[in-house]
Amino acid sequence: MAWLVLAVAGLLEVGWAIGLKYTDGFSKLWPSVATAAAMVASVVLLGWAMRSLPVGSAYAVWTGIGAVGTVALGIVLFGEPATLGRLVCVTLIVAGIIGLKITHA
Template sequence: MAWVYLFIAGLFEMGWAIGLKYTEGFTRLGPTTFTIIAMVISVALLGIALRDLPVGTGYAVWTGIGTVGTAILGMYLFGDPATAGRLACIGLIVAGIAGLKFLS
């Protein structure tokens, strides 16, 4: 169950990272509220997952999910470049996440 909590925490990390773009420097109430709530949920779920997972593994997977998801959403939502090198680096992050999951 810890891995499920960690995965959901990673999704909320993606949510708050993307939400930061929409807050426009925390000047828009709706996106700011969503972003803060997503931050709290993400960290709370990470804390729950870390009851049963090693802290290094849990934190690395959490940030990896957030990093990969945010990078992909940035390409889709904001037109961030999707170069071969960038996609290869995202692939390396995914490989690292998978390795940590299967070795833990």
């Protein structure tokens, strides 16, 4: 269950990272409110998952999900470049996330 909560926390991290773009420097009310709510929920769920997962693995997986999801949505939503180098790096992050999950004792 902790891994599922951690995955949701990671997805919320993607939400707030992308949400920052829409807040326009926190000058737009509703995008700012949604972004702040996603920030709080993401960290609360991360903390809950860390009650039973190792801190290093949980934090690395949380940030990895956030990084991969944010890069992917940056490509899709904002037309950021999908260069071979970026895609290889994202693949390495995904491999690290899977490795941490597999080797969790």
